[in-house]
Amino acid sequence: MATGFRIEIAPADGYAAALPELRAVREAVFVREQQVPAELELDAQDPLCRHALARDEQGRVIGTGRLTPERSLGRLAVHAEWRGRGVGEALLRALVTLAAELGWRELTLNAQTQTTGFYAREGFLPFGDGFVVAGIDHQPMRRLLDAVNPVESREAAVAALQGVVAGARRQLALYSRELDPGLLDRPEAVAALRRFATGGGQVRVLLQDPAAPQRAIAPLLNLGQRLTTAFEFRAIEEPVDRGYPSAYIVNDLGGWYFRALGHRFEGETRLDAPARARQLRALFDPVWERARPCSEYRALGI
Template identity: 35%
Template sequence: MPDRNKAYTVKRVTWQDAETDLRILREFVFIGEQNVPVELEWDGKDEQCVHILAQDKKGRGIGTARMTTEGHIGRMAVLRAWRNRGVGSDMLTALVTIARARQLSRVQLDAQTHAVEFYQRHDFIPQGGTFMDAGIPHQHMTRSLPPLDVHININDLPKQILGETRGYIDLKGRDDNQMTAIHMVSQATRSLNLFTPNLDPRIFNNEGFIDAVKQLAIGNPRAKVNILILDPSDVVSRGHRIVELARRISSRIFIHRADDEDQDRVDTFMIVDNIGIIHRAHNDRFAGLAEFNNPPEARLLTKTFNDAWERSQPEPELRRLHL
């Protein structure tokens, strides 16, 4: 579970939506504290980068970082009062998770030399000698993101065992996603956490998936199914079998609406029994990855899910559908 006393949150944002906050932080840290020339700081790449924004409980920006489409991490800035409190680590972890979801083979960065040990703790390795950038000594560092064990053909899906089989499956179409979700959830015995913008009916509103969720919910008195939706309006207007299932098994299946600060997410993912994962970087595309046995990645996604769940609320419209 997330630390309820944690004084900040970390989320993915776009430059278009959060430019003001990101500019203020970087101007304060880089231009103000470190005397980086303005023309070097604003390099024209921000609109194409993925950005991370850390905020305190009042929604004020306290840290930021970015990553290019090629996996170059940079512009890591944390306000002085928030340094050495885990903000940088959480932002870096978020970017590495995004890089894995994009199937990048490695990430890289140019660390200020005083921060080399910090990045080494996150498995980055120095490459070459130090160099000067904006008058500050830097060290180039890389971290490999090797393929997750071996590639598994989708035709071998029936052989995959939750918690045992190592390897990853490339998901390419609707059927891949639907069959994999059913096969993974049908083996669950403890939990299902599902983060989805709209409970995509092409994948989740079918008899096989609903039956798998039902068997999980009734098969273990401690089992729990948490479903977090960004926009419940489509579910409300068209109906969904999983809503009816949640009405009948209300003590085990919970559906919440995501908080406003999570509304900019575009991905969808599920974690099954805290060990199996399915992750699509873009909800409107079928391309994604599935793994039946990857505890480290499952832990990272579980933390992301739990943090968002803590901020979420039961959806009134869905509760009315339950009546």
């Protein structure tokens, strides 16, 4: 957690005492900044919710969020001057932890569409149709707690990838047929891998068909050309390895996204399952040793 603030969970019966501080943050963010009508922002659920508060070193509330009786997460707000300093992430993780402690198996939320990547990095996947509230586009998202999360759409696949990449410490292993058009060429996916690589991360990529992304000039090849010390590509040539039907990405802190059929987006993901992550690395590593370096990529000049 970043320094300069702390997170606290208000007591279940502490809404009245916390109300002035909660309202100060939420009115600043939602009502004045985002122009949400005040009568929509403060609803009848508030007294029934569990609230998290972020305080600065002087004890002033700089951010807040809540869990509703319907087992959803919402009203996550951080003062503008504190954004980008880890406050939102800390609030979100505190609320997810609280939901797990309460025995909830699933947590849902309605994300403003420009914030879906923020929630994806913490394991939330989009589902269902978007909608508009107070003129702002929203997307339902959910995360199963202490369980594998099904990936059922392309958008959920992009979110799953973002979560695994964001959860890595130093290493990512990616097993793909041909750099997964529709997934690894999405701007959100490329941006996530760029952030990881420029932050000192190492990405190993195993490909069954290295020629296909080369013909398509896949964005990830462009990224690999610019960040040659971060990306390494190898081609699978052994017949026993080329017959493997699945695809996956796995990090070094227990996060993974696995697709039984590598040409499809449907699969499973989880950010906190180190045993399964070790299994996938045990599959990846010997194939990596047998594969040949993609020397042709170094000569692309792109």
